[in-house]
Amino acid sequence: MLGLEHQTTRGSISVEYYGRNVGIKIMPTGVNPRRLLEGFSWPEFQWRRGELLSDFQGRSLLVGVDDMDVFKGIELKLQAYERVLEEHPEFVGHAVLIQITNQPRSSGKELAELHECVRQVVARINARFGAPGYEPVCYLERHVPLHERIAFFSVADCAVVTATRDGMNLVPYEYVVCRQGPDPGAGGEGEGEVVASSRESMLVVSEFVGCSPSLSGAIRVNPWSIESVADGMYSALKTSKQDRRLRHDKHWRYVSQHTVAFWAQSYVTDLARFTKGHLAMKCYGLGLGLDTFRGRPGHI
Known part of the structure; x- marks a missing residue:
């Protein structure tokens, strides 16, 4: 995807990009x-x-x-x-x-x-x-x-x-x-x-x-x-x-x-899973833009 390395886990795609773990998943909502x-x-x-x-x-x-x-x-x-x-x-x-x-x-x-x-x-x-x-x-x-x-x-x-x-x-x-x-x-x-x-x-x-x-x-x-x-x-x-x-x-x-409740819970669960290691990272801006970062393991 976009020429980047990725892997498939639990029905979603995980992309490693400049130290960030980006998750992509199709999550159709439901009704109540x-x-x-x-x-x-x-x-x-x-x-x-x-x-x-x-x-x-x-x-x-x-x-x-x-x-x-x-x-x-x-x-x-x-x-x-x-x-x-x-x-x-x-x-x-x-x-x-x-x-x-x-x-x-x-x-x-x-x-x-x-x-x-x-x-x-x-x-x-x-x-x-x-x-x-x-x-x-x-x-x-x-x-x-x-x-x-x-x-x-x-x-x-x-x-x-x-x-x-x-x-x-x-x-x-x-x-x-x-x-x-x-x-x-x-x-x-x-x-x-x-x-x-x-x-x-x-x-x-x-x-x-x-x-x-x-x-x-x-x-x-x-x-x-x-x-x-x-x-x-x-x-x-x-x-x-x-x-x-x-x-x-x-x-x-x-x-x-x-249901819509299942959809919301799945979203929160996946969000927590994809960002699990983010608190253990330090991010550094590269260049003049604000949209490109490199993360490295560290302590905040």
């Missing part, structure tokens, strides 16, 4: 499952979840939660869903895509055009495939509070993330936690019913989001390819319950262990 699972006992969650179960009874639900951003691939997701309904008419009347879109954090011509494009695609899909009592796309363009987001995740059969460029994106992790639900007997009234129906899940995830490599059971897609995303959605809808459970169990084990 406890916070999300606490939401199952909130009255507002239970009311909203009951309402959603009543509204979408007997239907297969896909959910997406994205910012209104040109890199989130919302319009690509909608076009892929439209392709699914075109090529597999058996899902018309049975499948619903719930797309939650947070308000944009900035403004500009590109965002305005994207906003108009998304609305047009939603209107077109609902006009083509909708019927009295059925809208294939449930589009929410507003802030969705935590209790409501948990409710949507808890009832959805599949979460779809089609960002073309993104950072970590914790939506899939949150979805897995909400589909897991609290342990039986751990919470309030009605939570056992939530658990019984929830411990299976499916994920359709863009290969360009940071969480993708950690979700080995997810269906990875190229968001730029409408066909790829459509095939992923179709596969998710057709997956058997047993396979859904197996995939969910695999994801839950990872998400429940690699």
Whole structure:
């Protein structure tokens, strides 16, 4: 790396540079499952979840939660869903895509055009495939509070993330936690019913989001390819319950262990490990800059 000598230890790269031990490690963050699972006992969650179960009874639900951003691939997701309904008419009347879109954090011509494009695609899909009592796309363009987001995740059969460029994106992790639900007997009234129906899940995830490599059971897609995303959605809808459970169990084990607390503790532990010998060094500046040092063992 950079022409410097290095060694690999404990999943990280250690580089010796002018007496300093520089550690490099990929450390993806996680979510706080406890916070999300606490939401199952909130009255507002239970009311909203009951309402959603009543509204979408007997239907297969896909959910997406994205910012209104040109890199989130919302319009690509909608076009892929439209392709699914075109090529597999058996899902018309049975499948619903719930797309939650947070308000944009900035403004500009590109965002305005994207906003108009998304609305047009939603209107077109609902006009083509909708019927009295059925809208294939449930589009929410507003802030969705935590209790409501948990409710949507808890009832959805599949979460779809089609960002073309993104950072970590914790939506899939949150979805897995909400589909897991609290342990039986751990919470309030009605939570056992939530658990019984929830411990299976499916994920359709863009290969360009940071969480993708950690979700080995997810269906990875190229968001730029409408066909790829459509095939992923179709596969998710057709997956058997047993396979859904197996995939969910695999994801839950990872998400429940690699929490945000685990991430923070790992960071502190690695920082202490890499700087273990620094207190026994004397550092001398070289040249006129402040960024080049040479360390030698010594006593401070």
